[in-house]
Each structure stands twice: as C-alpha cells, then as structure tokens.
Amino acid sequence: MKIFFSAGSFFPAQIGGPDNIMYWQAKALTQRGHQVWVTTTDDGIGPEIEKDRWLTTDFGRGIYVKTAIHYVPLKLLLASLMPLWRCDIVHLSNLYYPSSWLLAPLALLFGKKIVWTIHGELDPDAMIYSTGRKKAVLNFIRMMTKRIVFHSTCDAETQYAKNQFGSGVRIVQLPYFMELTPRLTRTPGDYWLYVGRIHPKKAIERLIEALPLVRIKKRLKIIGDYQNEYGQQLIELANRIGYGDQIDFLGHKKGTEKYQLMADSYCMVMPSHTENFGIVVTEALTQGTPVIASLGTPWKILSDRKAGFWSSNEVQPLAETLNQMADLDSATYEQYRKNATKLVEEYDITKNIQQWEAVYQQVLDKKL
Template sequence: MTILMSADWFYPCHIGGPSNTIYWQARALTRAGHSVFVIATAQGQQSSVPLDKWLTMDCGQVIYTRNPHFYLPFRHIWQGWRTMRKADVVHLNSLFYPSSLVLAVLARLLGKPVIWSPHGELSPPALDYSPRIKKAVLSLIWLLRKQVLFHATCPAEATYIRQQFGPCATVSEVRNMMDIPLPVDRKARPYLLFMGRIHPIKAIDKLIDALGQSALFRQSDYELIIAGPESDPVYAKQLREQIRRLNLHQKIVFSGLVTGAIKDQFYADALITILPSKSESFGNVVLESLAQGTPVIASTGTPWEVLEAEQAGSWVPNDATALQEEIDRYLSMSPEQYQHYRSQAATLARQRFDINANVDQWQFVYQAMAA
C-alpha cells in the first residue's frame, strides 16, 4: 500500500509531540512493507537537513519543503498534489495548518480516501487560541466531514470531533504509540522534570505554584528542571517572574530544548516527570518517560488514567494543591515502593504502546479506507 502523510512539523524537528509520533508511525509502516511518502515543511529543521528534495529515510520517502512563510506552504501543497496521485490513502496531520484543507479538497477531487488527525487541536483549551480563525476553518472542514475519516487518540478526542462535525462523523480511535527505546543506564539525581514546549496550555504555572507551597520540596535537595523550547516567550517571561516572586529561583532551572540520547537520560535520571497540562489528546512525554522507567504525574486533562490502574504514576487535577500533595508523596516514598513504580512504568510502555508490536492497528485503518 502507498500512504501519503502530510505534516507541518516532522522529525528530526522536535517541536511538539506529533513530529515524533508521525515519524514513529511512518517508520513502523515502512518496516511492515508499505510505501510511505511524507510531505513536511522545513520549519524547525537544522541547516544540515536538505530541503526541496526527496530523501530516502528509515520512515520512507521524505521531503522537507522550503516555503515563502510557514503559513504560506505553497511548495508543501504542490508536492502533496504531485505525490497523492500514486497514493492509496492520504493522511493529514493537522486541522488548522493551511495546507491540510487544500490537500483534503485535492484528495477528494482525485477520489483518494482521507484520514485526518487533529492531534489535540479540538480540545476546548486549544480552541481558545485564535478562536475566530479556527471557527472559520472548522466551518470549511464541516463541508468535507462526510468524506473524511477522523482519527482520535483517545475517547475524549473522539467526543471533541463529534462535537464539531456532528454525531455521524466517522471516527477511528487509535492511541499514539512509539518506537520504544532501550532503557539507558540510570544515574539517579535529585530533580523533578517537566518536558515539553513552554506554552500556557501546558499549565506550568500550576506546577510552580504547587512547588511553592510544598515545604518538603523547599527543604529538600530536589529541584525542578523545565526542559523544552519557549514556544510562547511571553508565557516564559511570566513563569520566570512567578519563580522570582515565590523565591524559587534557586530551585527551578530552564534547560532549553533537549533531544535524542540526552533527552532519554533526562527522563531516566529524574525522580518523576510531571505533565500538568490543561488538555492533551495524548501526551508523548508521558510515554517517553515511562519507557525509561520513570513514573509520571499527569493531570486529568490528559488521557492517562491508566497510570493509576497500573501503578506507573498518578492522574490528578492540575490545581496546585492536588499537584503538591502528589509530589510530596513521591518525595517521601520508600525506596521499595518507588522501585515498584519504576518497574510498572517500563512494563506499561512496552506492553501497550510499542508501535512495532501494534502497527496492525494502523494497517487495518488504512486498508479499510483504501477498500
């Protein structure tokens, strides 16, 4: 089968979880014998990445398009139009990136089946940003809704899709998965970890408030490392002011973006990873942390209630008090109980979220659409 995937951000760019999710999915499909073509933009790529030429990679054929502006993706659309003629299925990976709507229309003109993944863009907190533009785009997608299979990563996202496109919208639910890395050698260090882009939807301010009211954290040797790109500089500035106001400037460190082996080591060495987001359709950082055996505190705005059931972490409201109480629990946990959580975390990642062991879920969706 020939599959065309469109992505605004794509590996080796590490801005946002979908850039890696799409890569892992494309690689697993390529390993399973399918022909995968990925049309991506040059956004976030290093200067060493060749642009505007097809590259043979372990995830199939990939082209990184150089466009006049990120939101004027003319070459992205052109390459998508040229390539989709030989595709059996077209998979779009953003509702609001301008090329997605154009490619959806072109695919339907060619009679190509379309799968469309919002990747969290339809959650109420996400829709609060640029609401008028998004409302206009959604009204146009509404016209195509009967000819599209929408992909949801969790039941909540399936609900959001049907709220926007009607109860009869066709939705296939396939959770995000990853190519589980080998665990690195852990060097336990006294820090808590937030990993992700610095943006208001991540609710990092709630986490800082929680640490500010934790006497146990203040009196301990532990610090918080905030690792990720400052995708919202205004919010990043507000966080630094909040840290100074709470007198936590010696306990909280901004490390910037970390990737690859360094990122895995950050996860492995941490006591816990904390994801206090207002909303997530999945939250790749949770899975990346579990893969290194590090338990996670995730907010109830994320679809990670399984952490509680499997004793691989915690699923709590993202208010400061709830976060503080759970953080204190891990800071005072016995070594035996903590090791149990680490073991459960690694087991959960490998048994349920390995894309190579579960690629048949995606093959079934694509084959059903092509048929």
C-alpha cells in the same frame, strides 16, 4: 498499501510531538512493506538534510521543501501532487495548516480516502487562540466530513470532534504509538521534571506554586523554550515565592540529552489543563521514570498500573500527589520504575502497527 503523509513539519524537526509521532508511524509502515511518501516543509530542519529533492529514507520517500513563509506552503502543495495521485490513502496532520485543508478537497477530487489526525487541535483550551481563523477552517472542513475518517487518541478528543463535526462523524480512536527509546544508564537525580511547550494550557505555574507545599524538597527542572511571555511569568513567579534558586529553566532539549534528563529524574510531572495524549509521558516511561499527569489528560492508567499518579492540577491536590510520590520508600519507588517500563511496552509502534494497517484497510473497504 500506498500511504501518503503530509505535515507542516516532520522528523528530525522537533517543533512538537506530531513530528515524531507521524515519523514513527511512517517508518513502521515502511518496514512492513507498504509504500510511503511524506511531504513536509524545511521548518526546524538543519543543513544536514537536502531540501527540495525526493529522498529515500527509513520512513519511505520524503521531501522537505524550502518554505520562506510557513503558512504559505505553495511548494509543499506542488510537491504533494505526485504522491497524491499515486497513493491509496492520504493521512493528514494538523487541522489548521493550509496544506492540510487544501490537500483534502484535492484528495477527494482524485477519489482518495482520507484519514486526518486531530492532534489535540479541537481541545477547548486550544480553540481560544486565533478563534476566527480556526472557525473559518473548521467551516470549510465540515463540507467534507462525510468523506473523512478522523483519528482521535482519547474519549475527550472524540467528543470534541463530535461537537465540531456532528455526532455522525467517522472517528477511529487509537492512542499514539511510539518507537521505544533504549533505556539509558541512570544517574539518579533528586529532581522533578517538566518537559513540553511553555504555554498557559500546560499549567506549569500550578506546579511551581505546589513546590512550597511539598515536604521533601527537590529541585524542579523545566525543559522547553521559555523565551516567551508565559515563560517570563513563570520565572517571575518562582522568584516571587522564593523558589527561583530551586528551579532550572533548561530551554529546549532533544535527543539523548532530553532522554538522559528523563532517565535521571525522580519523577516527571505533566500538570496540563488538557492533553489529547501527551507523548512525553510515554517518552519518560521508556526510561523507567514514573509520571504524575493531570486529570485533564487520558492517563488514568498511570495510577491503575502504579507507574505514577493521575492527579488534579489544582495547587493543593497536586502538592498532595507530589508528597505521595516523594514519600514512597525505596523498594516501592523501584517497583514504580519497573511498572513504568512494563506499561510503555503497550505503546510500542512495532507491536501495534497492525492496528493502523487494519484501519487503513477498513477505510479502503468502506467499512469505516
């Protein structure tokens, strides 16, 4: 098959989870012998990667176009015309990024099949920002939905798509698969860990407020760019409740440094109000690190497999879950770590890429 991916940013950029998710998928498809093209901007890309030129990569043929204004990606659209003409399947990412909703009608005009990954952008907590712009884009997309197959990662996201596009909208529901990071040598650290965007939807303030209620005291390390209004509010909150000296705001981390912090941590906590998936959960699991994830995430399996806990993110219940985790005896804790390593194997892209091949074939055969 010939598959064309287009996104506003892409690996090695680390602006968000989709940068890696789409890279892992494109790479796995290329390894399976499919012809893959990727067009993206130079957002988040360093000088080590050549711009405005088609490159032969481990994920197929790719181009990073210089884009002075991120939301005016004219060069990206032009670069997309060649692969758009040659491909069988167009796999779009980012609902609201201009290149996506402008490429969609072009793809349909060329008679191409479209798969569109939602990436959590229809979550109610995400819809409250830039509401007017998002409504306009969604109205435009609604005119094409009968000819698009959307990709969701969980039951809640599937329902959000049906709420927006109608109950008859075509949806394929698959979790995100990932390239499993090799397990690093662990130096046990007695700290809780948060990894992700510093944004109100992540409910990090509830994790901070829960700390004084935890019997066994541990530090909290927070990975993410905190140089924004919400980040400063978190720092002020920590100081106000007397925990400023027990919380480390580490800023943005990536690569081996991020995974080492995951490996060394006692437990990672994702207290978000909502998540369509939460790729950081699987990243932590690759290091054998248990995870506490909120009920607003699709991670009930953590409790089912004893690889962590699925918890309310209200302060008191969250504190009780942290206490449960902290109270585990050493043998039980080590079993949780083994369970985490075993669980994440189910999300290995190399073992699951056939599921995506089947989806693409069904789309081409008009069976989906």
